[in-house]
Each structure stands twice: as structure tokens, then as C-alpha cells.
Amino acid sequence: MWFKVDPNSPVPVYVQIKQKVKELIASGKFKEGDFLPSVRRLASDLGVNFNTVAKAYRDLTIEGVIKPLRGEGYVVVGIGRSFAREKLEDLRRILKVLRSIGVGREEIERVVGEVYDDTEG
């Protein structure tokens, strides 16, 4: 039920964790006021060190996405539309690359269709 991280990616593990947590909040799997899994719990589930998760949570705190309640855990504050906006920017960037390397619009539409017509996750 939990997500995974790739320790061999050039993207640091703590950045991967930040991304995933943001996705889970943006998608409503975690709602405002919910508690995230504890630093140590998530670290153990992901098989990474506690400090790595702590750094991800600390960053998310600075970004105003979550908030630490001493002795209680991290609670979700919210993420607003900013995450969707970021992701749409990512989409635009990759589409530009695809266009520039000669991938036609039909191929793009095929993939969009596959994802959006897919009935499961």
C-alpha cells in the first residue's frame, strides 16, 4: 500500500519522498488535518534511514505543506493548486522535448488516451 523510492536514481531519496508525499496530498489520499506516518515508521517502511525521511519532512514543513506537532507527529496543512501547476509545467517541458525530437502529436494523443481512458489507477 505504501510507495517506493529508488536509491540508485540521481534524484536524491529525500526529494523522491517529498514528491510522493505531495502527490498523496494533492490526490486527496492525505487530507488537511491528517497525520502523516511518523518519521521512523515511514523510514522503516521504505527501508531508508530515519534522517532521510526527517529531511524530507523538514523541507515540506518549510514549504508550508505539513507542520510538526511535537510529540504527536506531522499534520497535513495543505498544498493548494501549486502542485498541479508545477506538474503542468513538467508536462509542458517534456512535451517540448518530445516535439523537438520528432514525436508526432498522434503518438502523444495515444498515450494521453491510454492514461485517461484507463479505468484503474
Next chain:
Amino acid sequence: MWFKVDPNSPVPVYVQIKQKVKELIASGKFKEGDFLPSVRRLASDLGVNFNTVAKAYRDLTIEGVIKPLRGEGYVVVGIGRSFAREKLEDLRRILKVLRSIGVGREEIERVVGEVYDDTEG
């Protein structure tokens, strides 16, 4: 005319360089048999260290994308369809995230239209 790298990105600079070079080859700006800019030249243009570019070129050599010709520089071997396939996978991944956070297909189509109907680069 040249591309840029972001030294503050969590993505290592040499990985950024590899990506850009692959894009330039995939898009035909560099063709089979063309010489890439020399390690020193590119390093100076990007404002990064010689070793950083050298590592990017070394990796691309291992991946079979370019080939060193002693005393002449690095020549483009080719990149085939693999790069486009990778990028389409990236597209699929981001579309899934966008769908999961509730971004509708219309919004996706709007962005696709913007990029593909755009007449310039």
C-alpha cells in the same frame, strides 16, 4: 545558442548535460558523424568544471551514444528510438500523476495544443 544547467538542482550537473546532449542528438541538431563541442569548450560555455563535462561524455560513451576519437574529439554515433521511448515513459508517468490529482483531460489537451500548435521552437 547553447543550453544551460542549473547548479542548484538536485539532479547532478553531469546528468543534466547528458540529458541535453541526448535531446540535441535526438532532435537532429547533432547528426551521426558530427563532432560534439570539445570538453573544454562546453565546460567553459556552461561555466562548469572540465571534469563535469568529461564525466558526462564518458557516460554517453559507455551508453554508446558518442565515441571518442583520440586527438579529434567526440563524434556522435547515434541514439536510435531508445531516447524517444524513455521520454514517452516520462510522459506517461507524469500524466498518471496529473490524473491522480484530479487534473482533467481538457487541461491536458490544452497544454498539448499549446505546445504542438506553437510555430516556433
Next chain:
Amino acid sequence: MWFKVDPNSPVPVYVQIKQKVKELIASGKFKEGDFLPSVRRLASDLGVNFNTVAKAYRDLTIEGVIKPLRGEGYVVVGIGRSFAREKLEDLRRILKVLRSIGVGREEIERVVGEVYDDTEG
């Protein structure tokens, strides 16, 4: 009428409580022989855990400032001149910093005037 603590300060909450209680005794709001609010009462007023206040009172007991009377609560023993001396040391320390960063004596005197000419709290 009661004081507050800042749970996000790097200064531990129990240290903040100790400071405030000392100030209240030094300023005469609590006199020798007076009872402090009970651990549970203060904890509830401050919105902190019982153990946090208990630790502050325990420390103050060790320092000889207050004394537990079994079944009755904590009674003020006294604080003498030591607290004022500590605070004057704090004053000296901060003045040195202000002087070293170029804040002039006039600006210091202005603040002293503001505080000491102020007729209320």
C-alpha cells in the same frame, strides 16, 4: 493574565517555563510563602503536557527557588539577587553584540528610555 510559551522555539518549553516563573518571583508577583499554580493547572493553562511543567518545577526545586509541600503544592522559597545578576549579565552580553555591529549608544539610550519611561507594564 498568564504567560505563554513558544513550542517552536529552539529553547525547550520547560526552560521557558522556568524562566517565566523566576521572572514572576523576581518581580514580586509571587512572594516567599506563596503557592505556585499546581502542575496540572499550569499545564492546562499553557496547553502543554503535565510532565513538561513537572520537569520545570523539579528543576526549580533543585535550584532552591521553590519547595514541594506534599499534598499542598509548590511554595516559593525565594530567588535573591542571583536572578537580577544573571539578567544583567545577559544585558551586558547583548550590548556587546550591539556595539560590535555598529549600533550607536544613542540608539541604545533611546530603547532604554522607551522601556523605563513607559508608565505601564
Next chain:
Amino acid sequence: MWFKVDPNSPVPVYVQIKQKVKELIASGKFKEGDFLPSVRRLASDLGVNFNTVAKAYRDLTIEGVIKPLRGEGYVVVGIGRSFAREKLEDLRRILKVLRSIGVGREEIERVVGEVYDDTEG
């Protein structure tokens, strides 16, 4: 020539380091464009762990006081008047406490005189 930290203070060591570095910048001992001592160098000088200094520098980076140059070190960006303003607030706070515990204005002036008439650091 270097400063010291107190490992037994309730104030975390990394906060103490942040304070000291800010003082040194505010007082002009480090100017815009200067490099701070390296993370590992300062850690060794202070007898603390490298991660502790790293956390202090990271925080100062977020506050916009310094900036990391990969492979080169941390360079001073600037601190402006904000630090002096913070310190004057600290002064006001402590003066209020001193007044409330019955320390007279003469005693305050005596300390101010001592610090500001002192010819050495």
C-alpha cells in the same frame, strides 16, 4: 581567534553557530563576497560534528545570508539591518524583565556605560 559554542546550553549548537556567524557578518568581520570557513574546517575548530555546522549553514542559506558554491564553499550574501533590528528587540525584551524585577535605570546606565566606554572589544 575563532568563537566557541556551549554544548550544555539548552540552545542547540547549530543555533549558536547561526547566531555567531550572523554577528560576524553584521560586525563586518565577514563582508559580502567573503568565503566562510568550510563546513569541515569550522566543525573541526569548534569540536562539533560536520553535520551540525552543515545544518547551521543550510539554515543561513534559507535565510538568504550565505550561498553555497558547489566545490568552492559558502560565500556571504549579506544580512542588512534585519540583524540589528532583531538584536534591539532582544535588548528591549531583557530591559523589560530587568525593570519588572526592580532593577533601576541607574544600574542599566552603569552597564551601558561600561560596555560603550570600554575601549577594547
Next chain:
DNA sequence: GTGGTCTAGACCACA
């Protein structure tokens, strides 16, 4: 040599 990431693990503050 300099910063960045990550692990492993101790001990403290707080609920």
C-alpha cells in the same frame, strides 16, 4: 579540498 546525501545509532524534549 568543498559541499551534499545517506546510514547507524545515541540521547533529549514532549504528549
Next chain:
DNA sequence: GTGGTCTAGACCACA
């Protein structure tokens, strides 16, 4: 049990 600080030390990216 939960977060916070700190140590000790490995290995990577970059100049």
C-alpha cells in the same frame, strides 16, 4: 511513541 539534536563516518558531485 513522536519529533529534534548530535555524533561518527562512508561515498558522491564538483572545482
